[in-house]
Amino acid sequence: xxxxxxxxxxxxxxxxxxxxxxxxxxxxxxxxxxxxxxxxxxxxxxxxxxxxxxxxxxxxxxxxxxxxxxxxxxxxxxxxxxxxxxxxxxxxxxxxxxxxxxxxxxxxxxxxxxxxxxxxxxxxxxxxxxxxxxxxxxxxxxxxxxxxxxxxxxxxxxxxxxxxxxxxxxxxxxxxxxxxxxxxxxxxxxxxxxxxxxxxxxxxxxxxxxxxxxxxxxxxxxxxxxxxxxxxxxxxxxxxxxxxxxxxxxxxxxxxxxxxxxxxxxxxxxxxxxxxxxxxxxxxxxxxxxxxx
Amino acid sequence: xxxxxxxxxxxxxxxxxxxxxxxxxxxxxxxxxxxxxxxxxxxxxxxxxxxxxxxxxxxxxxxxxxxxxxxxxxxxxxxxxxxxxxxxxxxxxxxxxxxxxxxxxxxxxxxxxxxxxxxxxxxxxxxxxxxxxxxxxxxxxxxxxxxxxxxxxxxxxxxxxxxxxxxxxxxxxxxxxxxxxxxxxxxxxxxxxxxxxxxxxxxxxxxxxxxxxxxxxxxxxxxxxxxxxxxxxxxxxxxxxxxxxxxxxxxxxxxxxxxxxxxxxxxxxxxxxxxxxxxxxxxxxxxxxxxxxxxxxxxxxxxxxxxxxxxxxxxxxxxxxxxxxxxxxxxxxxxxxxxxxxxxxxxxxxxxxxxxxxxxxxxxxxxxxxxxxxxxxxxxxxxxxxxxxxxx
Numbered sequence: 001x002x003x004x005x006x007x008x009x010x011x012x013x014x015x016x017x018x019x020x021x022x023x024x025x026x027x028x029x030x031x032x033x034x035x036x037x038x039x040x041x042x043x044x045x046x047x048x049x050x051x052x053x054x055x056x057x058x059x060x061x062x063x064x065x066x067x068x069x070x071x072x073x074x075x076x077x078x079x080x081x082x083x084x085x086x087x088x089x090x091x092x093x094x095x096x097x098x099x100x101x102x103x104x105x106x107x108x109x110x111x112x113x114x115x116x117x118x119x120x121x122x123x124x125x126x127x128x129x130x131x132x133x134x135x136x137x138x139x140x141x142x143x144x145x146x147x148x149x150x151x152x153x154x155x156x157x158x159x160x161x162x163x164x165x166x167x168x169x170x171x172x173x174x175x176x177x178x179x180x181x182x183x184x185x186x187x188x189x190x191x192x193x194x195x196x197x198x199x200x201x202x203x204x205x206x207x208x209x210x211x212x213x214x215x216x217x218x219x220x221x222x223x224x225x226x227x228x229x230x231x232x233x234x235x236x237x238x239x240x241x242x243x244x245x246x247x248x249x250x251x252x253x254x255x256x257x258x259x260x261x262x263x264x265x266x267x268x269x270x271x272x273x274x275x276x277x278x279x280x281x282x283x284x285x286x287x288x289x290x291x292x293x
Numbered sequence: 294x295x296x297x298x299x300x301x302x303x304x305x306x307x308x309x310x311x312x313x314x315x316x317x318x319x320x321x322x323x324x325x326x327x328x329x330x331x332x333x334x335x336x337x338x339x340x341x342x343x344x345x346x347x348x349x350x351x352x353x354x355x356x357x358x359x360x361x362x363x364x365x366x367x368x369x370x371x372x373x374x375x376x377x378x379x380x381x382x383x384x385x386x387x388x389x390x391x392x393x394x395x396x397x398x399x400x401x402x403x404x405x406x407x408x409x410x411x412x413x414x415x416x417x418x419x420x421x422x423x424x425x426x427x428x429x430x431x432x433x434x435x436x437x438x439x440x441x442x443x444x445x446x447x448x449x450x451x452x453x454x455x456x457x458x459x460x461x462x463x464x465x466x467x468x469x470x471x472x473x474x475x476x477x478x479x480x481x482x483x484x485x486x487x488x489x490x491x492x493x494x495x496x497x498x499x500x501x502x503x504x505x506x507x508x509x510x511x512x513x514x515x516x517x518x519x520x521x522x523x524x525x526x527x528x529x530x531x532x533x534x535x536x537x538x539x540x541x542x543x544x545x546x547x548x549x550x551x552x553x554x555x556x557x558x559x560x561x562x563x564x565x566x567x568x569x570x571x572x573x574x575x576x577x578x579x580x581x582x583x584x585x586x587x588x589x590x591x592x593x594x595x596x597x598x599x600x601x602x603x604x605x606x607x608x609x610x611x612x613x614x615x616x617x618x619x620x621x622x623x624x625x626x627x628x629x630x631x632x633x634x635x636x637x638x639x640x641x642x643x644x645x646x647x648x649x650x651x652x653x654x655x656x657x658x659x660x661x662x663x664x665x666x667x668x669x670x671x672x673x674x675x676x677x678x679x680x681x682x683x684x685x
Contacts, residue, residue: 018498
């Protein structure tokens with residue numbers, strides 16, 4: 001049965017590539033949410049901005065691979081400006097206030113981007129090297145999707161090393177659990193938090209540039225990806241890196257295989273699985289250990 | 294008293310103004326409801342651009358009566374559409390209403406305008422609008438979904454009668470109608486239908502669907518997707534190397550000249566679609582040229598529809614000597630009496646339901662000028678299709 005085997009293999013790869021996109025998208029959101037306890041609903045806007053930057057870069061004829069750092073920098077820069085004002089004033093506010101602020105900002109950004117980039121649907125011109133296809137047991141699978149899977153794994157790994165295995169990551173985690181103590185060590189925690197937000201916004205932009213190859217870019221995409229990112233982060237479990245990875249895999253596989261098996265009830269089936277998971281594990285797949293002081 | 298120059302000047306307007314005001318009839322207010330945010334943003338802006346072009350060409354006057362256009366955004370949500378319609382009718386006191394892309398909004402609006410007895414030109418295309426939801430206050434200067442689905446089936450059977458066709462479409466009212474009418478007509482002619490695939494509206498990843506289609510190995514696939522769904526589907530259609538291996542046919546919206554084709558490269562080259570609009574249709578040549586002269590790309594469905602709607606509104610005003618609402622039944626009858634010359638071609642109305650009778654073109658997606666997007670090129674036309682209407 002090479003046909004069925006190839007079919008299963010390619011559908012699994014489909015799910016993996018979608019999971020990679022969800023992971024990239026979710027990481028930026030979860031970094032800020034879990035490390036800074038800040039709900040940032042402008043994340044979708046960072047993603048869409050990155051998509052537009054990536055598309056214009058790829059269309060400009062400059063070296064294609066620089067499109068991704070460019071998108072990172074552009075969104076990171078916007079993140080840096082927003083962090084200064086008004087995000088910083090809201091770190092200590094309750095979540096509802098943060099939601100109101102950042103959702104309002106996301107609407108403003110949506111209009112600004114529609115004004116700046118137009119309402120038409122844009123897609124990137126992928127370089128020749130990414131346009132190819134590999135045949136797996138006679139079933140076609142695009143190389144661009146392998147690239148997405150690779151990028152997801154590489155970035156996830158890099159971020160994990162940065163946050164879990166470096167002094168900088170240790171400072172950051174310390175600043176989150178007890179800001180006062182870290183300040184007494186002579187570290188400017190405000191700058192640390194700025195860096196996290198810039199990193200998160202940049203990741204949003206970077207995933208936007210990568211995701212544009214699959215999703216295209218148009219007004220309204222920001223809300224769609226924000227929703228996917230929230231689902232990913234919540235299913236995986238707030239506050240843990242492994243959780244976001246698990247969340248991305250579960251959501252990616254649920255959404256893909258629900259389309260394969262129950263195409264007419266794809267969303268119903270996928271989200272029923274996710275609701276069930278949340279009922280069984282209300283704090284997410286990978287819940288961080290509760291800290292008591 | 295000596296009359297100074299200043300006095301004379303000051304007195305002039307006082308004499309001249311009332312006369313000018315008398316000669317100036319009350320402006321005709323037209324309300325347009327369209328989607329300027331939400332999933333149909335680009336389509337809504339095209340519709341408005343088409344209508345604006347017609348107004349500019351008419352010198353902002355119909356039958357020598359000045360025209361004011363008020364545009365409201367329905368966000369592609371029925372409740373918002375109804376709210377905006379009430380606002381236009383009650384607050385802005387518009388004389389005529391037009392617009393709408395989303396079928397749900399169109400059906401919700403139908404009841405509101407019928408109750409308010411407000412003449413309305415609805416541009417959504419649900420079959421029911423020409424059937425059980427037809428209304429004496431609603432005119433429909435655009436296609437119904439049946440016209441496209443059934444003509445696609447006829448064309449498929451006439452050109453490739455032995456083909457096994459699978460269908461793939463967005464799972465909502467419009468997709469169900471297009472595919473339903475395609476399947477019924479194709480099977481009625483004796484054609485073979487394979488699996489029917491449905492995906493939710495707003496699908497991010499078409500990989501699973503395309504892999505399933507590849508495994509099915511049909512001769513041909515009939516599709517309906519719109520907007521971003523269409524762009525993603527067509528790009529991924531090429532990425533998964535189905536382009537060239539399986540014949541692609543579909544609804545015109547999936548290959549919209551303005552909304553979809555500029556964003557998909559050469560992915561749908563050679564695809565066939567049925568549509569009431571084509572930039573290469575002879576009837577639309579003058580409009581296409583004027584639209585491009587405003588710096589826009591080749592027009593697609595909704596810019597043309599907005600323009601055509603303006604042409605029909607203008608005809609309504611002209612055939613009622615500048616007062617279309619004074620006796621609406623008479624105006625309506627005047628529109629039914631003789632076809633209207635539009636960018637969709639000569640447009641007669643079906644008096645049973647106020648539905649336009651339209652030429653439906655078979656478009657082949659061909660290469661454009663070097664560096665330019667693909668072009669929908671008319672290869673065949675089914676003239677003057679009439680929706681089955683209330684008898685369906």
